[in-house]
Amino acid sequence: MPTKMDRRCFLGATCSTALGAGAPWVLPSTVFGQSSPSNRINIGVIGLGTRGIPDMKVFMQNEDVQIRAICDVNKASGGYRDESTVMGLEPALRIANQYYAEKQKSGTYNGVFTTSDFRDILERDDIDAVALVVPDHWHATMTRMAAEAGKDVFCQKPLTLTLGEGQEMIKTVRKHGRVLQTASQYRSNCRARHACELVLNGRIGKLKSMRVRIGYNNKIGPGPGWEPMPVPNDFDYDMWLGPAPRAAYHEKRCLYKFRFNLDYSGGQITNLGAHAIDIAQWGNGSSLTGPVEVEGIGAKWLPDGSLFNTALESTFRARYANGVELICESSGEAMGVRFEGTEGWIEFVLVGGKFRASSKSLENEIIGLDEIHLPVSNLERTFDNPGNFYADHVRNFLDCVITREDPLEPVEVGHRTASVCHLWNIAIKNIGKKLNWDPDKEKFTNDDSANSMCTRPTHDWS
Ligand SMILES: NC(=O)C1=CN([C@@H]2O[C@H](COP(=O)(O)OP(=O)(O)OC[C@H]3O[C@@H](n4cnc5c(N)ncnc54)[C@H](OP(=O)(O)O)[C@@H]3O)[C@@H](O)[C@H]2O)C=CC1
Numbered sequence: 031m032p033t034k035m036d037r038r039c040f041l042g043a044t045c046s047t048a049l050g051a052g053a054p055w056v057l058p059s060t061v062f063g064q065s066s067p068s069n070r071i072n073i074g075v076i077g078l079g080t081r082g083i084p085d086m087k088v089f090m091q092n093e094d095v096q097i098r099a100i101c102d103v104n105k106a107s108g109g110y111r112d113e114s115t116v117m118g119l120e121p122a123l124r125i126a127n128q129y130y131a132e133k134q135k136s137g138t139y140n141g142v143f144t145t146s147d148f149r150d151i152l153e154r155d156d157i158d159a160v161a162l163v164v165p166d167h168w169h170a171t172m173t174r175m176a177a178e179a180g181k182d183v184f185c186q187k188p189l190t191l192t193l194g195e196g197q198e199m200i201k202t203v204r205k206h207g208r209v210l211q212t213a214s215q216y217r218s219n220c221r222a223r224h225a226c227e228l229v230l231n232g233r234i235g236k237l238k239s240m241r242v243r244i245g246y247n248n249k250i251g252p253g254p255g256w257e258p259m260p261v262p263n264d265f266d267y268d269m270w271l272g273p274a275p276r277a278a279y280h281e282k283r284c285l286y287k288f289r290f291n292l293d294y295s296g297g298q299i300t301n302l303g304a305h306a307i308d309i310a311q312w313g314n315g316s317s318l319t320g321p322v323e324v325e326g327i328g329a330k331w332l333p334d335g336s337l338f339n340t341a342l343e344s345t346f347r348a349r350y351a352n353g354v355e356l357i358c359e360s361s362g363e364a365m366g367v368r369f370e371g372t373e374g375w376i377e378f379v380l381v382g383g384k385f386r387a388s389s390k391s392l393e394n395e396i397i398g399l400d401e402i403h404l405p406v407s408n409l410e411r412t413f414d415n416p417g418n419f420y421a422d423h424v425r426n427f428l429d430c431v432i433t434r435e436d437p438l439e440p441v442e443v444g445h446r447t448a449s450v451c452h453l454w455n456i457a458i459k460n461i462g463k464k465l466n467w468d469p470d471k472e473k474f475t476n477d478d479s480a481n482s483m484c485t486r487p488t489h490d491w492s
Pocket residue numbers: 076077078079080081082101102103104110111117118146148163164165166168186187188213214215265269270271272284285286287288301
């Protein structure tokens with residue numbers, strides 16, 4: 031007999047109508063029999079930095095996965111988020127070879143293909159899917175090319191660099207019948223899902239507002255007058271820049287810090303907003319749409335000419351067609367989302383995965399069979415033990431590669447989450463203006479200059 035919490039997760043899985051996300055159909059991995067090599071899902075990992083090496087390990091630990099190929103423009107260096115850890119192509123290759131050598135008990139393994147040009151991976155017939163763990167300015171281009179090459183895609187968040195990229199990605203992924211999972215892994219967290227199901231089922235009355243907190247910039251960049259640095263040996267800087275504008279090299283432009291330059295990312299607004307706003311969108315039932323009005327309340331930047339040009343901190347407000355208000359701000363408190371309703375509140379703190387609510391009994395609340403249930407990636411998880419939900423999110427992708435169902439965060443949903451982050455960035459460049467946003471047409475209806483910020487020219491890198 032399932033416990034209360036077991037039962038809730040179980041119901042969530044089986045009754046899912048997947049508000050804003052395709053219903054998952056989780057196939058047991060026994061479908062692969064002995065996981066014979068011919069039945070394995072062959073993966074290429076592109077980008078082996080701060081997140082890429084951990085992602086490769088998560089994929090590798092699935093019995094039915096074979097890492098066939100890896101790609102990075104950097105052979106090896108330190109200076110990523112954890113400055114002293116050496117990452118890049120060579121350390122990743124050592125990790126993969128050692129893993130497979132130990133598994134085969136042969137002592138050696140040399141079966142992983144390496145390259146600094148991701149197109150070499152896309153043209154291989156033996157690759158089923160790619161994990162794109164590269165800076166944000168590459169996500170759209172690599173997704174499009176991977177889909178055209180017939181590969182399924184696990185793409186890191188934020189799915190896009192600009193608002194304009196999303197529809198093209200959706201079109202290409204759907205045209206080629208590919209599975210795409212956005213790596214906003216909190217949708218695989220049992221507590222985040224419970225919070226959203228409670229909100230969607232009216233347990234805090236009518237939802238009035240959502241308060242999102244994200245962190246401040248966590249790195250320091252050089253100020254005005256910074257001096258370019260020589261491009262390191264064994265680093266293909268042109269291929270790192272790719273579709274972004276040409277720019278003089280500085281180590282703080284790359285290696286994790288790309289987040290703080292608008293040519294490659296959107297600062298913490300897109301970096302962390304892609305997690306926290308994703309959960310707000312889920313709980314509001316707006317995963318496939320967006321707000322109708324947005325407003326920048328305040329922002330601080332570094333002096334002009336600094337290498338880092340994303341907002342240091344900011345506050346943003348938006349309103350949805352259902353009347354719900356979204357208030358987002360930079361904060362020293364742990365990243366979180368607080369849903370406030372007419373009869374109570376619920377908060378999900380992403381860092382540490384904590385659930386808080388106006389009433390303790392909400393933790394144990396059961397969602398009935400005839401109520402709204404959100405999709406689940408791992409039926410075993412319970413509220414008391416959300417487990418390794420990142421691994422569950424990856425597994426959900428792999429299951430969908432087999433079943434051809436949509437995963438928890440398909441391309442449309444990843445695009446809409448990223449869009450709210452981009453609206454935040456555009457709004458804080460237009461402080462004092464209330465911008466009306468048409469989420470169907472994906473256009474501002476009262477400001478042409480804001481519309482011009484939805485797309486950017488790209489460099490012809492090929
Ligand atoms: N879901 C999550 O929790 C997390 C998601 N992320 C996301 O992952 C992505 C990567 O971030 P992160 O790992 O921190 O960044 P890093 O800079 O640490 O790593 C990115 C890697 O990709 C390499 N790279 C860049 N361009 C190319 C290219 N054209 N072909 C092959 N490799 C390339 C980089 O090379 P080089 O070493 O030379 O810079 C680097 O090794 C981001 O979109 C980020 O938002 C990151 C952390 C957590």
